[in-house]
Amino acid sequence: MSEDVAVVIEDGEDIRELLAQVLTQGGFVVHAAADGATGVELVREHDPIVVTIDVNMPGIDGFETARQVRAISTAYIVMITARGDEIDTLVGLQTGADDYIVKPFRPRELRARIEAMMRRPRVLASTHPSPPHPSAPQAFGATDAVSHVASETGSVDLTGAPWGEGDAEPALLEHRGLRLEPGARVVELDGAEVELTRSEFDILRMLLSSGRRVVSKMQLAGMLRGERGEPDHYLSEHDARAIEVHVANLRRKLGESPSDPRWIETVRGVGYRRTS
Template sequence: MSGSKILVVDDESDITELITLYMERDGFVVHSTDNGEDAIKLARELQPDMILLDISLKSIDGFEVCRQIRTISNVPILFISCKSDDIDIIHGLAVGGDDYMTKPFSPSQLVARVKAHLRRQSVNRQNLAAREHDEVLRFDGLVIDLPGRTVHVGEKEVFLSTKEFELLVRLAKSPNRAFALDDLYTIVWGHDSMGDTRTLMVHISNLRKKIEPDPTNPIFIVTVRGIGYKFNIKEGTGNVQR
């Protein structure tokens, strides 16, 4: 984890300096900018391991920055913002953010959150490489290629963020099993994550918009009332190929 590249995008220089100080103290390599357009360019050129992204920026806001980065990268993006309303949090996650922290925050807590994301990402990659080599999940109208990390709905490939892909794989590998909200959040975000299940619910909503024929009446990711979610398939309509 030491040496991981972190891109900090914030127009408050004192915040950027504080984050940089704490991140570098833990061995991270920090790059920063206060400009949205520059952030997109740096994300492409630097290929950072994680991005810390404010919403209020020069030229274009953080929502649009995230939306554009998501067309070229699935790097984990953590929004850091003084906007704490649910609508802002939901919007940030809906455009492709993986997590959200509100200002003011403890720098040490931010570092812990970053480490949790990077650690979880590393574990998931190792698990995919070790246990899911050449594995493809096929369902009626939906194909999930685990080693290629691609998803096709019919003939069309759909782009998923890292957390969206991990959620879909976790659910699809245990079809018809009901997952509690807290359990599913812990499985994907990790035991040491410090978010809440609103993050999970927004990601589920995003997934439905991308893979369901009718997101308002889902056939794959269905709600289990009083429990959480499950990946729903009829007998004989799904299989795994190696």
């Protein structure tokens, strides 16, 4: 049986060794590079499942490295940087990154986020999805976190899905000419297929399936971290800003104006909900 492979692209020796150690302890065979060009070649050679990329590197920076990696690989990409500005989050997500962690980070946070990513399909929503990686739930051992996170309005229980507990997920969600098929992970607008990233698809699915119920940014972040409310202790305001970026990208692809929304309403200070 083939072993799971990870590639670490990080110019800082200490951080590079820490990332390699964390991933090795998680059962990965790790290949590391100190610059983007070498890292891209390692990805091409070893076809990893996970790639971590430092944003601030000499030569080609992390954003360009992520673009080149995404062009040749469906690996999960985690951007790691000392900068926490929203513009960096925007650029990182637009280059195809699946997650974004700001230094300093805790090794346990990285493990938790990679576990969550590996429970999700490895391909874009507009293509036929592969199943979650079979080792994903046990990738770093069982988690002992509780199933609650704080939202902007208080404590939100994420143990339930948007649809009823125990109910089958709807085979088709439709609203104002927008059709979403959860099983096939396909979105069509007025009969034309729309290409969405994993995160954009999952956010749209949650909003459409929630009816007129308001879904907070932190609920959406929690869903992306762990699908149907898996525990996560590491949600922050940075995650809320990332949701804003995902929703902005989603609206742009759908051709929707935030001031005159056709599908997604912004509830100021709270989150989002489906239009009536």
